[in-house]
Amino acid sequence: MRAIAGREVAFDEEGFFEDFESWSEEIFEALAQESGIEAITDQHRRVVRFLRDFYAYNGRAPLNNQLRQGMGLSLLELEGLFPQGLKLGARRLAGLPNPKTCS
Amino acid sequence: MKKIRLRVNGIRRELIAAPATVLLDVLREDLRLTGAKQSCDRKGQCGACTVVVNRQAMRSCRVRVADLEGAEIVTVEGLGTPDNPHLIQEAFVLSGAIQCGFCTPGMIMAAKALLDANPDPTPAEIKQALRRNLCRCTGYKKIIEAVELAGRFLRGETTPQAVRPTAVQGIMGVSHPRPSAMAKACGAAYFTADYAVKGALELAVLRSAIPHARIVSIDASQAEKMPGVAGVMTAADIKGTNILKYLVADRPVLCKDTVRYIGDPILAVAADTREHAAAALEKVQVELDPLPTLSGPGAALDAAAPRLHADIPNLCFDQPQSKGDAQKALQDSAAVVSARFRTQINHQAPLEPEATIAYWEQDEAGGDDQLVIIGRSINIHYHLGMLQSALGWENMRYIEAFSGGQFGIKIDVISEGIAGAAAIHFRRPVRYIPSLAESMLMTSKRHAFDMQVKLAADAQGRLTAYCNDLVVDNGAYHSIGHVVVHRALLMLSGSYHIPNVAARGRLVYTNNPWGSAARGAGPPQVNFALECAMEMLAEKLGVDPFDFRLQNSLRPGQSKSTGRVVQEWPFPALMEALRPHYRRAVKEAAAGRSGRIKRGVGLGTGAFGIGGPGDAAVAAVELDPDGGLSVYAAAADPGEGNDSMLTQLTAECMAIPLDRVRLYTRDTGNTAASGPAAGSRVTYMIGSALLNALEQLKAAMQSTGAKTSSELEAAGRPKRYIGRKKNEDAGPLDPQTGQGPSFESQVHAVQMVELEVDTETGKVKVLKMTTAVDAGPVINPLNLTGQLEGGMDMGVGFALREEYVAGRTRDWVTFKFPTIRDSFDMEIIVRETPRPKGPLGATGVGEMCLVPTAPAVINAIRNAVGVWICELPATPDKIKAALAAA
Numbered sequence: 001m002r003a004i005a006g007r008e009v010a011f012d013e014e015g016f017f018e019d020f021e022s023w024s025e026e027i028f029e030a031l032a033q034e035s036g037i038e039a040i041t042d043q044h045r046r047v048v049r050f051l052r053d054f055y056a057y058n059g060r061a062p063l064n065n066q067l068r069q070g071m072g073l074s075l076l077e078l079e080g081l082f083p084q085g086l087k088l089g090a091r092r093l094a095g096l097p098n099p100k101t102c103s
Numbered sequence: 104m105k106k107i108r109l110r111v112n113g114i115r116r117e118l119i120a121a122p123a124t125v126l127l128d129v130l131r132e133d134l135r136l137t138g139a140k141q142s143c144d145r146k147g148q149c150g151a152c153t154v155v156v157n158r159q160a161m162r163s164c165r166v167r168v169a170d171l172e173g174a175e176i177v178t179v180e181g182l183g184t185p186d187n188p189h190l191i192q193e194a195f196v197l198s199g200a201i202q203c204g205f206c207t208p209g210m211i212m213a214a215k216a217l218l219d220a221n222p223d224p225t226p227a228e229i230k231q232a233l234r235r236n237l238c239r240c241t242g243y244k245k246i247i248e249a250v251e252l253a254g255r256f257l258r259g260e261t262t263p264q265a266v267r268p269t270a271v272q273g274i275m276g277v278s279h280p281r282p283s284a285m286a287k288a289c290g291a292a293y294f295t296a297d298y299a300v301k302g303a304l305e306l307a308v309l310r311s312a313i314p315h316a317r318i319v320s321i322d323a324s325q326a327e328k329m330p331g332v333a334g335v336m337t338a339a340d341i342k343g344t345n346i347l348k349y350l351v352a353d354r355p356v357l358c359k360d361t362v363r364y365i366g367d368p369i370l371a372v373a374a375d376t377r378e379h380a381a382a383a384l385e386k387v388q389v390e391l392d393p394l395p396t397l398s399g400p401g402a403a404l405d406a407a408a409p410r411l412h413a414d415i416p417n418l419c420f421d422q423p424q425s426k427g428d429a430q431k432a433l434q435d436s437a438a439v440v441s442a443r444f445r446t447q448i449n450h451q452a453p454l455e456p457e458a459t460i461a462y463w464e465q466d467e468a469g470g471d472d473q474l475v476i477i478g479r480s481i482n483i484h485y486h487l488g489m490l491q492s493a494l495g496w497e498n499m500r501y502i503e504a505f506s507g508g509q510f511g512i513k514i515d516v517i518s519e520g521i522a523g524a525a526a527i528h529f530r531r532p533v534r535y536i537p538s539l540a541e542s543m544l545m546t547s548k549r550h551a552f553d554m555q556v557k558l559a560a561d562a563q564g565r566l567t568a569y570c571n572d573l574v575v576d577n578g579a580y581h582s583i584g585h586v587v588v589h590r591a592l593l594m595l596s597g598s599y600h601i602p603n604v605a606a607r608g609r610l611v612y613t614n615n616p617w618g619s620a621a622r623g624a625g626p627p628q629v630n631f632a633l634e635c636a637m638e639m640l641a642e643k644l645g646v647d648p649f650d651f652r653l654q655n656s657l658r659p660g661q662s663k664s665t666g667r668v669v670q671e672w673p674f675p676a677l678m679e680a681l682r683p684h685y686r687r688a689v690k691e692a693a694a695g696r697s698g699r700i701k702r703g704v705g706l707g708t709g710a711f712g713i714g715g716p717g718d719a720a721v722a723a724v725e726l727d728p729d730g731g732l733s734v735y736a737a738a739a740d741p742g743e744g745n746d747s748m749l750t751q752l753t754a755e756c757m758a759i760p761l762d763r764v765r766l767y768t769r770d771t772g773n774t775a776a777s778g779p780a781a782g783s784r785v786t787y788m789i790g791s792a793l794l795n796a797l798e799q800l801k802a803a804m805q806s807t808g809a810k811t812s813s814e815l816e817a818a819g820r821p822k823r824y825i826g827r828k829k830n831e832d833a834g835p836l837d838p839q840t841g842q843g844p845s846f847e848s849q850v851h852a853v854q855m856v857e858l859e860v861d862t863e864t865g866k867v868k869v870l871k872m873t874t875a876v877d878a879g880p881v882i883n884p885l886n887l888t889g890q891l892e893g894g895m896d897m898g899v900g901f902a903l904r905e906e907y908v909a910g911r912t913r914d915w916v917t918f919k920f921p922t923i924r925d926s927f928d929m930e931i932i933v934r935e936t937p938r939p940k941g942p943l944g945a946t947g948v949g950e951m952c953l954v955p956t957a958p959a960v961i962n963a964i965r966n967a968v969g970v971w972i973c974e975l976p977a978t979p980d981k982i983k984a985a986l987a988a989a
Binding site: 069086087 | 719736
């Protein structure tokens with residue numbers, strides 16, 4: 001558990017949300033700042049919204065080509081938005097939990 | 104070469120084959136009849152390749168095609184198809200004799216030859232006919248029953264229609280055939296090695312033959328010039344981290360500068376054929392500089408021992424557990440026993456060797472091509488992430504093929520890393536189909552435990568204290584090492600109320616094979632110590648071991664060794680259910696002790712946690728246009744029958760026929776990330792998530808009156824719902840006290856072994872095992888009993904025979920794989936106490952079935968001949984030595 005944006009949130013060892021429902025815009029903004037994103041743009045928010053909608057519908061993160069097609073951006077452009085990459089950056093900041101493992 | 108004419112499944116074939124070519128390879132590779140399987144490296148040890156040749160069952164890996172001029176061959180594909188199956192195939196499906204299905208075609212063909220010659224065989228004749236066919240899943244009981252049922256079908260005494268459950272019987276608690284069973288019975292289920300990929304490279308991998316060394320140099324120049332070779336791949340060629348991080352980042356795809364166990368991979372040769380790759384591998388020159396070998400935890404914990412991993416101490420995890428005041432309780436107790444118990448490194452022994460296919464799917468939109476991995480994973484979403492990081496390729500997908508058993512071995516990524524890396528490096532499709540010997544080298548093993556134990560009771564026979572100092576050999580890499588220690592501590596006190604506990608679990612890196620999940624993963628080892636100590640203590644107190652166990656059962660309101668108070672504990676009723684069987688067995692054993700062969704009875708109990716701390720699962724359901732239902736959940740099914748579970752729960756909840764339920768469980772591209780098929784969690788966790796989704800859908804359908812997806816959407820409601828299940832009791836154990844969160848539920852069992860010991864040879868013959876189990880309401884009885892029977896058989900192998908010795912254990916004979924001739928009588932008593940938080944009250948059962956087995960066997964040996972075997976396996980040599988020393 002850690003306190004962020006005024007709330008106690010459970011993260012796993014890699015910093016992913018334990019619970020998809022714990023996410024909020026405020027927490028996203030705090031995490032984005034920590035991750036080195038200097039200014040959150042509409043593109044960031046669109047990616048995060050896409051990821052969250054996809055997860056809510058499918059119970060998993062999108063494959064990269066699904067993300068690319070869904071956003072209409074190349075992987076290079078997507079990676080450019082999130083300094084920590086698509087998994088540790090975009091997916092983590094969007095509140096998508098890691099796939100469950102034996103821990 | 105020789106030209107041969109023969110008939111296969113009634114079709115005339117003309118082949119030109121080399122003298123050494125065996126029938127199995129012609130069937131699989133030339134005729135693409137992949138029902139016959141390869142497991143034992145063509146040594147004739149497993150029978151998975153059995154076909155009928157001129158009306159005789161033959162192991163096709165031992166039959167030279169050159170000797171088959173004019174032969175009539177029937178394979179499982181020639182017997183029947185899923186739409187028009189043979190009666191023997193029907194019998195195997197209806198008897199629940201098919202779990203993973205890898206041995207099934209061979210079993211069915213052996214049965215065919217038997218029944219053609221003898222339509223009414225006795226069980227002994229069936230065992231004789233199937234003596235060369237191995238099965239890891241079933242314990243052989245249902246296979247024998249299937250052959251008997253097939254005989255009844257063939258003799259016209261009954262029909263499949265008369266045996267097959269009908270809709271009138273309902274859904275829950277009825278043994279409806281598994282959805283996948285008939286495809287497996289007909290050789291129509293594709294296992295990984297069954298896929299042919301045109302133009303694919305085949306791999307041969309150089310693995311270390313010594314346990315610890317520095318890689319000084321690699322010279323592959325001669326290998327690269329060999330015929331058919333596409334190239335040689337080393338760690339330097341891997342684009343990503345080259346580390347397969349499960350929980351700790353320590354295991355390389357290919358070793359860069361150090362090898363740490365016998366089997367560590369150094370490089371891969373890729374060629375157009377396996378033969379070319381293997382020939383080229385012989386030309387590779389690798390210089391290794393041996394380093395000191397950490398042969399076990401003792402050596403690794405020595406203050407002067409070098410670190411196996413530079414950044415991690417050899418003692419890589421240390422978790423105490425303390426409840427009450429065990430030292431004081433020991434001093435105050437009327438009776439104390441003390442003993443050291445040791446368990447062996449063991450192979451999980453799925454019949455199917457490791458295998459991975461990797462191929463490319465072109466991205467028509469112009470993006471990166473997608474690398475598709477087909478393999479044996481039981482956690483496709485997590486493994487996909489591991490592979491993306493290790494290999495440095497993001498656009499990737501994982502598909503689970505049918506899988507020939509796994510028993511924990513596929514909790515971690517194994518051959519997928521090298522196969523995927525080669526596909527990326529050579530930019531070609533790749534088939535990596537290692538031999539059984541190489542599979543044994545590369546895969547994880549069951550951890551060896553070394554436990555110093557004290558158990559105490561007061562004068563009234565009430566347990567007072569338990570101490571267990573357990574040291575776990577982690578092997579060379581971590582995988583789930585500390586989880587195994589955690590699980591051992593979470594279930595340390597077994598079925599019992601023990602008010603004072605002092606334990607310590609230490610995990611130690613060594614140069615042994617890397618440990619990981621193996622059916623039960625920790626509890627079978629610690630329960631061996633506890634249950635043998637219970638027997639010792641009952642003996643010391645002079646009380647009956649049955650009554651002693653019952654007296655000390657945990658009760659609702661009391662706590663486990665973790666301090667967590669339990670709300671449900673239906674164990675005493677199980678004991679009572681077994682009591683008449685125990686009385687009968689004790690009486691019979693007492694009459695069998697006068698001669699050289701002495702009979703004994705032994706007990707073992709277990710309480711196995713289901714739904715671990717913080718565990719979470721997700722599943723998706725969708726209403727289809729025709730009113731059927733699609734389930735999207737990555738619930739791997741390497742043989743347990745998870746397809747039955749998902750189908751029957753869905754049909755029951757939604758009141759629809761079974762054939763209206765469609766499962767999507769194998770592809771990261773269309774499944775919810777439901778978590779691993781491990782820890783006996785699939786029914787409890789994924790089944791609960793599924794029900795949660797179904798309840799949402801049902802509510803939407805009921806409120807709108809919609810029957811189909813279009814009607815539901817027209818009413819403004821979604822057709823798809825996500826369900827979740829979580830154990831809110833989350834977090835690690837306290838690092839100082841080992842107190843803390845625990846499992847949400849338990850499955851309970853007590854097992855009784857009846858056996859004979861030959862006092863001259865030390866050989867043990869198990870006569871019968873009786874298991875009383877309470878796993879909640881039963882979804883599919885044949886699936887439940889199938890798990891229990893297979894688990895008992897595996898547990899007896901663990902107790903008496905099996906051991907993995909790196910460099911020596913290389914096939915099924917050296918492993919001492921249990922055969923049908925080792926099989927024994929089994930009886931199962933089922934109680935069905937509903938679990939408040941389980942799916943329709945159910946829990947899981949896949950691992951519990953062997954948790955009590957080894958101590959029950961060892962206790963029975965003690966009962967028979969008066970010696971304790973505290974180091975597994977209890978081989979004849981150990982028993983003879985103990986008898987001589989007695």
